[in-house]
Amino acid sequence: MKPKTSQRTAIESVFNQSSQPLSVDEILARGREMVSTLNQSTVYRNLKLLVEQGWLKQIHHPERGTLYERRDKTHHHLFHCRVCNRVFDLPGCVLDPSKTLPSGFIIEEHEVFLSGVCRDCSD
Amino acid sequence: MKPKTSQRTAIESVFNQSSQPLSVDEILARGREMVSTLNQSTVYRNLKLLVEQGWLKQIHHPERGTLYERRDKTHHHLFHCRVCNRVFDLPGCVLDPSKTLPSGFIIEEHEVFLSGVCRDCSD
DNA sequence: GTCGTTGCAAAGCCTTTGCAGGGAA
DNA sequence: TTCCCTGCAAAGGCTTTGCAACGAC
Numbered sequence: 001m002k003p004k005t006s007q008r009t010a011i012e013s014v015f016n017q018s019s020q021p022l023s024v025d026e027i028l029a030r031g032r033e034m035v036s037t038l039n040q041s042t043v044y045r046n047l048k049l050l051v052e053q054g055w056l057k058q059i060h061h062p063e064r065g066t067l068y069e070r071r072d073k074t075h076h077h078l079f080h081c082r083v084c085n086r087v088f089d090l091p092g093c094v095l096d097p098s099k100t101l102p103s104g105f106i107i108e109e110h111e112v113f114l115s116g117v118c119r120d121c122s123d
Numbered sequence: 124m125k126p127k128t129s130q131r132t133a134i135e136s137v138f139n140q141s142s143q144p145l146s147v148d149e150i151l152a153r154g155r156e157m158v159s160t161l162n163q164s165t166v167y168r169n170l171k172l173l174v175e176q177g178w179l180k181q182i183h184h185p186e187r188g189t190l191y192e193r194r195d196k197t198h199h200h201l202f203h204c205r206v207c208n209r210v211f212d213l214p215g216c217v218l219d220p221s222k223t224l225p226s227g228f229i230i231e232e233h234e235v236f237l238s239g240v241c242r243d244c245s246d
Numbered sequence: 247g248t249c250g251t252t253g254c255a256a257a258g259c260c261t262t263t264g265c266a267g268g269g270a271a
Numbered sequence: 272t273t274c275c276c277t278g279c280a281a282a283g284g285c286t287t288t289g290c291a292a293c294g295a296c
Contacts, residue, residue: 005250005294005295024285024286038252040253041255041288042253044285044287045251048287060183062183066285079224079228082231088228090225090228094224095218095219095235096218096219101237104241104242104243104246107238107239110236110237111235111236112218112233112234112235113233114232115233116231116232117228117231118227118228119227120227122227122228122229123227128269129269130276147260147261160277162277162278162279163261164280165276165278168277189260189261
């Protein structure tokens, strides 16, 4: 049976307590608030496991690098403002379901990054 | 005035002769067929320049890492087949123009990665 | 007791940078 | 001649791995 260590539990609760995608450093820092000896390698190893198990997914953010978030979050896309450099979660999906692919192709996943100018910077 | 070196010319013609996104190693290998002394740092430096000038764009491919392609190619998205692991260019855009964002947000760019099962593997 | 997990340190990619020499205008 | 660019080697991030000790079952 797979041992449930305090380290893995800590990493999981970091994600359960955050609604935003997190970087490895952020996961490590927050995890250490619960298990002070938490090591970076342990974080990497568990992230890899959790991604393989499908509990987490990786996001490749053009500015912030690799981020992680829970796979079962409500569907959304990320919007990056080139002016203020902030990242926003936008609800819903911008894919057009009526656009057809060449026949035979089956879409299972999609990752969309929008960028431009946000609400506050477009005045 | 900005010198046009044989190295930069070689890198540009690599892209003019390829219709697919290329990795740094591929660019280096093909560039060396034209300028045998071409160095990896030179490739990195010129890629960075060409991206800043808007001639190239970077793609963050989940499997193959960072790829580069000309920005003025016909609009398309990449599709990655999880079975055979190949990457396809799919013509057209799957974004739904009628989907509205929260007001004030202006989309200037978007990057879409589709993945699933391709034509050949879905039989 | 057994086997997976952790911490630590070292090694591995990929990418950037410092510096001296070389090439374009 | 004057800069910018190149090649080389070294350094920097981020991520993975080997190994011995530890912890869950």
